Every structure is written in structure tokens, then in C-alpha cells.
Amino acid sequence: MLNIAVCIKQVPDARTVRFDKETGMMIREGVETIINPVDLNALEAALAIKDGHDARIHVLTMGPPSADKALRDALSMGADQAYLLSDRAFAGADTLATTRVLAAALKKIGQMDMVVCGNQSVDGDTAQVGPGLAVRLEMPSVAYVNALELTADTLKCIRMTGHGHDTVLMKTPCLVTVIPSINTPRMPSLKGKMKAKSAGIPVWTANDLGLSMNDIGLAGSPTRVLNTFVRSFEARRERLEGDADAQVAALCERLVAAGVL
Amino acid sequence: MAQVNYFLTEEQQMIVELARKIAIEKILPIRARLDETEEFPWEIMKDLAQSDLFGIYIPEEYGGIGKGCFETCLALEQLSYGCIAVTTTFAASALGGYPIVMFGSDEQKKRYLPDIASGSRLGAFALTEANAGSDAAGIQTSAVEDGDYWVLNGTKQWITSAGDAEIYTVIAMTDRHKGPRGATAFLVEKGDPGFSFGKKEKKMGLRASSTREMVFTDCRIPKDRILGKRGQGFIIALKTLDFARPGIGAIGVGLSQAALDEAVSYAKQRMQFGQYIISFQAIQHMLADMATHTEAARSLVYAVARTIDADSRDIAKISAMAKLFATDVAMRVTTDAVQVLGGYGYMKDYPVEKMMRDAKVLQIYEGTNQIQRNVIGQALNKEYSKV
Numbered sequence: 155m156l157n158i159a160v161c162i163k164q165v166p167d168a169r170t171v172r173f174d175k176e177t178g179m180m181i182r183e184g185v186e187t188i189i190n191p192v193d194l195n196a197l198e199a200a201l202a203i204k205d206g207h208d209a210r211i212h213v214l215t216m217g218p219p220s221a222d223k224a225l226r227d228a229l230s231m232g233a234d235q236a237y238l239l240s241d242r243a244f245a246g247a248d249t250l251a252t253t254r255v256l257a258a259a260l261k262k263i264g265q266m267d268m269v270v271c272g273n274q275s276v277d278g279d280t281a282q283v284g285p286g287l288a289v290r291l292e293m294p295s296v297a298y299v300n301a302l303e304l305t306a307d308t309l310k311c312i313r314m315t316g317h318g319h320d321t322v323l324m325k326t327p328c329l330v331t332v333i334p335s336i337n338t339p340r341m342p343s344l345k346g347k348m349k350a351k352s353a354g355i356p357v358w359t360a361n362d363l364g365l366s367m368n369d370i371g372l373a374g375s376p377t378r379v380l381n382t383f384v385r386s387f388e389a390r391r392e393r394l395e396g397d398a399d400a401q402v403a404a405l406c407e408r409l410v411a412a413g414v415l
Numbered sequence: 416m417a418q419v420n421y422f423l424t425e426e427q428q429m430i431v432e433l434a435r436k437i438a439i440e441k442i443l444p445i446r447a448r449l450d451e452t453e454e455f456p457w458e459i460m461k462d463l464a465q466s467d468l469f470g471i472y473i474p475e476e477y478g479g480i481g482k483g484c485f486e487t488c489l490a491l492e493q494l495s496y497g498c499i500a501v502t503t504t505f506a507a508s509a510l511g512g513y514p515i516v517m518f519g520s521d522e523q524k525k526r527y528l529p530d531i532a533s534g535s536r537l538g539a540f541a542l543t544e545a546n547a548g549s550d551a552a553g554i555q556t557s558a559v560e561d562g563d564y565w566v567l568n569g570t571k572q573w574i575t576s577a578g579d580a581e582i583y584t585v586i587a588m589t590d591r592h593k594g595p596r597g598a599t600a601f602l603v604e605k606g607d608p609g610f611s612f613g614k615k616e617k618k619m620g621l622r623a624s625s626t627r628e629m630v631f632t633d634c635r636i637p638k639d640r641i642l643g644k645r646g647q648g649f650i651i652a653l654k655t656l657d658f659a660r661p662g663i664g665a666i667g668v669g670l671s672q673a674a675l676d677e678a679v680s681y682a683k684q685r686m687q688f689g690q691y692i693i694s695f696q697a698i699q700h701m702l703a704d705m706a707t708h709t710e711a712a713r714s715l716v717y718a719v720a721r722t723i724d725a726d727s728r729d730i731a732k733i734s735a736m737a738k739l740f741a742t743d744v745a746m747r748v749t750t751d752a753v754q755v756l757g758g759y760g761y762m763k764d765y766p767v768e769k770m771m772r773d774a775k776v777l778q779i780y781e782g783t784n785q786i787q788r789n790v791i792g793q794a795l796n797k798e799y800s801k802v
Contacts, residue, residue, distance in 0.1 A: 340462075340465050341433070341436065341437055341441070341462045341465050341466045342433060342436075342466065343433075343465060343466050343467045344429065344430065344433060344466060344467035344468060344470075344471075344480055345467050345480070346467075347429045347432075347433065348426065348429065351425065351429075
């Protein structure tokens with residue numbers, strides 16, 4: 155049986171996010187949380203493999219106790235087992251510290267044949283956790299994957315590049331990060347939701363994972379955020395009148411003047 | 416702001432959330448396209464199959480969830496928030512499946528229910544004919560015993576999902592001289608010899624749902640396809656419709672809610688005479704009536720569905736009330752939504768004109784609202800004769 159891990163992150167729902175213009179900080183109040191959208195594609199990629207193979211899907215996240223909901227959502231879509239990595243000491247982790255926690259948890263769960271991550275989160279947006287985790291796990295990895303096909307112990311990956319795509323063959327165990335166009339995540343099922351409601355989800359702390367305080371959270375994070383700000387778009391607005399041809403001509407004229415064309 | 420609390424259980428809440436998610440994420444974005452092209456919503460049927468919702472009312476031992484009329488209504492209401500043509504396709508499968516749940520032999524249940532529950536095959540229900548609509552006793556389709564087979568001849572009309580569904584509950588006359596007691600229900604499968612479909616009908620609304628004729632020309636089906644007993648056909652049809660009618664009410668509630676939401680959000684952003692039109696009493700009163708009627712319809716549908724789940728005997732009157740009231744409300748609320756949006760509401764750029772076109776069928780199918788009033792009236796006559 156294959157063991158496939160999917161790493162997910164609970165993020166603020168971009169549709170409900172507002173920022174405090176003064177401090178540049180997000181206003182947490184009234185913000186709903188969702189599974190980072192591309193992580194659903196990662197889960198779907200794993201589920202699609204499970205549809206054709208004997209596989210067990212382990213889904214894990216590092217986050218506050220409330221991230222339990224994201225894990226149950228993943229279980230309701232068909233993941234087999236969830237793990238919550240939660241400890242106040244994990245707070246303030248950058249991508250390096252995060253991958254140390256995820257790697258320790260994956261080693262504790264057991265030998266994985268495959269790890270699937272979304273390419274990047276909508277909040278941090280670094281795209282570093284997947285490849286960083288592969289380094290920590292000493293696995294080969296391919297990022298920006300748009301198609302996957304598993305044959306025996308070889309994973310065929312279509313990796314999108316700026317100019318086209320590469321086809322990469324990789325032996326398992328390995329890690330991939332996927333992009334949103336790889337698939338359409340399936341709907342949760344009623345039976346899945348009922349099962350997820352009562353599923354036991356172990357909560358592991360730094361202690362459980364045998365991690366040193368120097369390697370995790372803020373202390374284990376060399377990244378320093380110097381400043382955050384809200385980019386304001388104070389665009390000039392102008393309504394172009396006339397028929398379509400006249401409007402196109404007027405628009406082109408303005409774009410040329412602005413140096414865009 | 417307090418909302419009416421219907422005290423749903425955690426499982427019922429899950430059904431609502433799941434159906435709502437499908438309505439918002441899968442149905443709503445493509446409903447205008449489906450309406451325009453009249454294409455059968457296979458993509459969404461796949462999502463619904465994946466979600467287990469096809470099996471809500473089917474016992475767990477046959478692959479379903481084992482819930483009742485109320486849970487079915489909850490799902491139908493939420494799906495209808497997206498598009499009632501899609502919901503009707505979903506509901507039609509239940510109309511084909513429910514008679515098997517109620518009257519099927521164990522063998523028939525094993526053969527058909529798991530597929531209907533998983534959504535891998537759609538069901539449908541065929542009663543109506545050219546000369547047998549409200550007067551169901553006028554059906555002409557006949558079934559004659561021939562050795563180990565039944566031979567069906569005749570034509571069913573306006574059958575929802577005909578041609579796309581695979582498992583059909585068909586009502587045919589076996590003993591014409593016995594009148595209504597001479598009707599029998601049969602299970603017919605797509606592909607049975609002598610069973611074919613007419614052209615797809617062009618409709619005013621409900622356009623993503625397919626409607627066709629079903630033609631039986633010496634259609635031979637094995638003897639074990641009889642559903643229930645010989646002569647039980649009308650009982651089966653009536654019991655099926657009694658169970659299904661609150662569901663049509665629920666479709667009306669979901670549609671009304673969708674129209675109300677469109678009307679309120681439009682009224683909050685449409686500026687006339689220097690004010691948002693929601694500040695005008697003329698608009699406020701329309702919206703207030705729409706909201707109140709929608710909630711009243713929901714309350715009635717829920718209460719009736721729960722009553723049916725507690726005791727399903729003699730439900731014709733209350734089931735007709737739920738269908739009648741909630742679908743008349745849907746017609747009125749969608750019509751008023753178009754009025755609130757004015758000229759924009761009449762254009763296809765906004766969803767309310769489709770809602771209004773779609774709403775009309777709710778007053779017609781599964782028994783016209785005039786027939787519902789007959790049922791209620793006859794029940795009253797009977798009730799008051801007892802005292």
C-alpha cells in the first residue's frame with residue numbers, strides 16, 4: 155500500500171480579508187478561514203492516485219487548534235488520517251522552521267512514498283515550504299507540477315515553466331508541489347463529513363516531535379520581516395465614450411502615452 | 416439579527432452546508448450557460464454523485480444515507496438556490512428511486528438502489544401521458560402478460576430526464592376494466608427492447624432539465640420487473656407523489672430565497688432620485704412581503720416534511736399544502752424580484768428573469784396547484800364529515 159502525505163495550510167479567506175491602513179496589519183475579526191486553495195488541488199492529486207491505487211492518505215497541518223476544521227474538511231473529501239501540529243512554540247515560524255516541524259511529523263508518521271503540497275500559500279506566497287520540506291526529508295522534488303502519473307515506483311511529472319513545460323520522471327519516495335490547473339478538487343461527501351466529524355486527530359507538540367526550541371517558531375526562523383504595508387491603488391478613473399472602435403482608439407492612445415504600449 | 420431557528424441536527428446542518436457549497440461553487444457559475452444551451456447538467460450530476468446526496472432517502476443497507484423527507488427537502492432547497500433545472504434533474508432521480516424504496520422487493524432494491532444512491536445511474540418516474548395529466552386515470556399505456564414477460568405499449572409524455580436516466584418507474588394499465596385499480600407499476604431500463612425516446616422538448620424555463628416522450632412498442636420486460644403488486648400502480652404513484660410534494664415546495668423555497676437575495680442586493684446598490692432604491696417604501700414593502708412569504712413557505716415545508724418522517728400515513732392534504740403554498744410563493748417572489756430590478760430584471764444579464772421563467776413550472780408539475788387545491792378540498796370534506 156502506498157502512503158501519501160498531503161501538507162495543507164489554513165489561510166484567511168481572501169474574500170473576507172480587510173487591512174488596517176495605519177498599521178498594515180490584517181484585521182482578523184470577521185475573517186473566515188479556508189484551506190489554502192491550491193492545497194485542495196494537492197489533496198485532489200493524492201485522491202486521484204488513491205482512486206487507481208491501494209493508498210492511504212495522511213493529511214497534516216501546522217497551525218493553531220482551530221486548524222482542526224481544515225483537517226476535518228480534508229477528511230470529508232476522502233483523506234484517511236489527519237494530524238495537527240500545534241504548539242505555541244511554533245508561532246512566528248518562517249518557511250525554514252515550518253519545514254522542520256513538518257519533516258519531524260512525517261518521520262514520526264512513517265515512511266511516505268509521496269508527499270504532495272500546494273505550490274504556495276495565498277497568504278505567505280513564498281513557494282518555499284514544499285521544496286524546503288523535500289530537503290529536510292532528503293527526497294527528490296519537482297515543483298509547479300501540472301500533471302502527475304504514477305507507474306510502479308516512477309512518478310511522471312509535467313512541470314510548468316515560463317516557456318512551456320518539462321516532463322520529469324522521478325523515483326518514489328519523492329515530493330511534488332502542484333499548481334491550481336492540475337485538477338478540479340472534488341466535493342466533500344456526506345459520508346466523508348459524517349466520518350470526519352468523529353475522526354480522532356492527534357495533536358502533536360514540539361515535545362512530541364522531539365524538536366529543539368532553537369529550531370522552531372520565531373527562534374528557529376532566520377527570516378526577519380522588516381515592514382508590512384498595504385499597497386494602495388489610487389488609479390485615475392476615466393470613462394471612455396463612443397462606439398467600440400472609438401473607445402479602443404482612445405484606450406490605445408492613453409496606453410501609448412503612459413508608455414505601456 | 417436573529418433568524419428563524421429550525422433546530423437542525425448536526426447531520427442536517429452538514430447536508431445544508433454540502434448542498435449549499437455545491438449550489439454556490441458548482442451550479443451558480445454555470446446556470447446561465449446551461450439555461451442558454453439547454454445542455455444536460457452531467458458535470459453537476461457527477462459532483463452530486465460524489466457528495467452522496469443522491470442517497471439521502473435510500474436506506475443505508477442499499478448504499479444510501481438512510482434519512483427522510485425532511486433531509487431530502489433541505490438538500491433540494493439549497494440546490495435550488497443555484498438552479499432549479501439542475502435540482503429538478505436531481506429530484507427526478509429520487510422520484511424514480513422512491514417507489515423502489517417503498518414497494519420494491521429485496522431483489523429489486525439490491526439491483527437498483529445502490530446505483531441510484533451512488534448517482535451512477537439516474538432514475539425517473541413516468542406517469543403523465545398526452546391525455547392523462549391531472550386526470551391520471553386516463554392513461555393509455557398498457558402492459559400485457561406474455562409467458563415470462565410483460566409487454567408494454569403506449570407513449571408517456573413530458574417525462575423529466577427521459578433518455579438521460581436509466582431506471583424508470585412506469586405506470587401502465589394491466590386491467591383497464593378495473594379503472595384506477597387496473598394500473599400497475601413496472602421497472603423499465605434504458606436499453607430494454609422496444610423502449611425508445613422522442614425528441615427533447617423546448618421549454619420556457621427549466622431548460623437544463625431534459626424532457627422527452629417515452630415510447631413503448633412491444634417493449635418486453637422480464638416478469639420480475641413488476642413493482643409492488645398487480646393493480647397497485649395508482650397507490651404507488653400517489654404515495655410517491657405524496658412523499659415528493661414537500662420536496663417541490665422546498666425547491667420553491669430555495670428559488671424564492673435566491674430571488675429575494677438578488678432583489679435586496681440590487682435595491683441596495685441601485686441609485687435613483689439620488690437615493691438607493693431600498694430607501695423607498697414602495698420597494699421596502701415588496702421586499703418585506705417577499706421575505707415574509709419565503710420564510711412562511713419554509714416553515715410550512717419543514718413542518719410538513721418532519722410530520723411525514725414521523726408518520727407517513729394519510730399525508731395527502733399536508734403534502735399538497737406544502738407544495739401549493741411554497742410554489743405559489745416562488746412564482747410571486749420571482750415575479751416581484753424582476754419588478755424590483757426593473758428593466759435590468761427583464762434582461763438576461765441578471766439571473767432573476769430565468770428564476771421567474773423557471774418558477775412557473777413549479778405550479779404545474781407534480782400535480783398542478785389546482786389539483787393540490789382539489790386534494791386539500793377533498794380532504795377537508797372528508798375530515799369534516801367525520802364529526
